[in-house]
Amino acid sequence: MKKISRRKVIGLGVLGSFASVLGSGSLAKALALMPTPEETEGPFYPVKNQKDKDEDLTQINGYVDDASGQHIVVGGHVTDIYGNAVENTLLDIWQADANGRYRHPRDSNKAKLDQNFQGWAIIQTDEKGSFRFKTVMPGAYPASGTWIRPPHIHLKIFKPGYFPLTTQMYFPDQELNKKDLLLSQKSIIEQSAMMAREIGQQGNLIIYEYNVVLDLLRK
Template sequence: MKKISRRKMIQFGVLSGLASALGVNAGIAKASVLIPTPDETEGPFYPVKDQQDKDADLTQIKGYTAAAQGQHIVVSGQVQDVAGHPLAQATLDIWQADAHGRYHHPRDPNPANPDENFQGWAIIRSDESGLFRFKTVMPGAYPASGSWIRPPHIHFKVSKPGYRVLTTQMYFPAEKLNRSDLLWNAKSERERTAMTAQLVAKQGNLPVYEYNIVLDLLRR
């Protein structure tokens, strides 16, 4: 067998090390790519009547003394791009049903009495680290048809210049009605995971759910 010179061995070692490093780095980079949060239907109950109070506390309407009914919760998370970079000043348009499963919408057919102390709608922004946080109530389930009961969920419309507008729905973990929901069942297992919040802590009596959102670049 022909001997390889010391210089060649050194060159080979350097090149092999470089290739190995590039391979590892490429693997890490590939693994760090996030899937964009899946789209979901906006639904028929996006607010049509403007309101003054659209802040991050949906449990208390400005000027009202009583708080919203139901289990109060906190939802927090981070808006990111697919590379995992935080996205500052993203706009989050949030709306949901109250604890009785009723929306503040004139065409909601749910016979449940609406909670007049529930704000129902918020428009907030992520901070400089892409973080957001709001207080709300656990939304109630409601009938979408005679045989279809929608599980508790929160609607999001998230936007930032340079990124595709995302309209989606956040689901709750360990919710039995998820398994029979037509929209939920239309998603893959990976998509369901991306659309489901995680119960991460308790703040006093308030359950805290984490829900991270990934935006995709606007394609031109």
């Protein structure tokens, strides 16, 4: 017969006590993950369709040159609040280029637009809920008055049976994060959930991890 360690027995006893007090449904809710916080879409969601919306935003099909700036890779998983992978989730991604300029007709930023930067991608998670895309570190840009927005990436995330999510992903160790009028409205826990995590480097590429938690639609 397989032996169970004393520590595991104690752990099972604690969970059993919680289950008896809360009930199995309440226990599941107590252990559920916090859904990724929502954030405004912003004014620069793409309005002009483009052929190339693949997972590599640093290279546009038919263009010779790559996008300027620090190239990065962002990868992660989409799960539900119980930690289950959510496959075939649609991720709609857009951002400013390395100069802080959006590929959008109403962006009044005077920074030069990088014509080699794709700016927009629509990708899907695989059967394990994993996703990955290559892009550039977005530049900071003036929002209004003296407010400068820190580097961030916009995402809309869709999957039938789940609440659609519009959010923004931020980068760690950015001084402008502390003064951002949007990010500063979030709690410390919410800010942490919206922050990518640098996990390594591959050649000149900096690798970030960013995970998304979707909330289930209740019937």
